[in-house]
Amino acid sequence: MDAAFIAKCADPSLTPAIVEQFVSAAGSDDPLAVTVKSKGRLVLIPKPRSPDEALEVVRSNVGQAVVRVGITQFPAGVGVSDASELRSGIFDACENLRTGTGLFAKAARIVTKWYGHPTNKELLPQLLDDTIYAWKTGTFEGDNIFRAEDPGGPTFFGKSSGDAKPAAEQANPVSDDDVALQSGKPDTAAEAGIRIDLSRISGQK
Template sequence: MLDAALIKECADPFVKPAIVEQFVRAAGSADPLTVTVKSGGRMILVPKPASVEDAMAIVRQYAGHAVVRVGLTQLPAGVGVTKPADLKPDLVDACQNLRIGTAMFAKVLRIVAKWYGNPTGEDVFQQMFEDAVYAWKTGEFEGVSIFHAEDPGRAITTQKKPQAADTAEAATVDAEAPMQTEVESLDEKKIGAAEMRVDLSRIGAQP
């Protein structure tokens, strides 16, 4: 379980703590130094990093040649850079990884919600969340690279009766794409779900 203080300080402010925690539980890692590498849909065994330096050495070795995921959110390595040498240790910093990862996942949720027609009921949100997690893991949604797709910038809510304070106009969050297109084959699409009631209507809203 993520520390509540870490979520409060570092997660994207428009993503409620409950969904941050469930996202990391479903798609991330408990160890901020975790690096996973896949090529052709197959896992490549890499040494477990004992330090930031070890983790970054693995990331730089495989980035651009394989699908590399790092840190608490298993963020796709290469966000905002064009060559492996430019990859920064921020990738395995718990706070920075959580901040970047939750902002990117918020975009993924908005894309999935738009495909569903932006429903507001709680009953459909869990399915949208599962589809968003699957898209995050595979890098693809409905045949399109999810990290390269345009952010629709639409608000998402799971409240049956949206409150007036949560009706601000949504805006696009600028999330840069990773160096590699990530399409991985998974044996199972169904992600373990826990019942939740969270408000995401402020995702993407301008302050």
């Protein structure tokens, strides 16, 4: 993924390396990608040829099934009370990356808080695994990750949501080498094994 594109469009509280890891593990290379799942089963749909066609597919399924859209595959309809409010802009690559990474950063803060805001960066692969798994399933520790309140605080080991600098200006608090530790690891927490439970230390869960 182009560094300038990430700097322009991604949530600034995420490092470029984490943005790339997230999109590679949970997203799509097709800006018009629409994934529809009903009761856990994938629903086959015609491949949209334009943003308007993609939007029609979304509007006809949202509210009845889980509908994921665009390069980040964020769930369409989050924060929207009526399907008619949805616009084809959700299939614009930059807008989709901005919205998707914003939601992913919130999920990361929820996971980071659950772990008790650890300082050991060796835990980054596990934190990232858990956040990607939460993104894919829509839940973390029984709560809807997309509708949950943003707890604020650090995003993994990076900036807090309120004081993040633009991505192009970040002095990576977590290096690309740290994220590279993820290479070759399973892409879901279920496959990665038992999650480390720090709730006794943090007092939070």
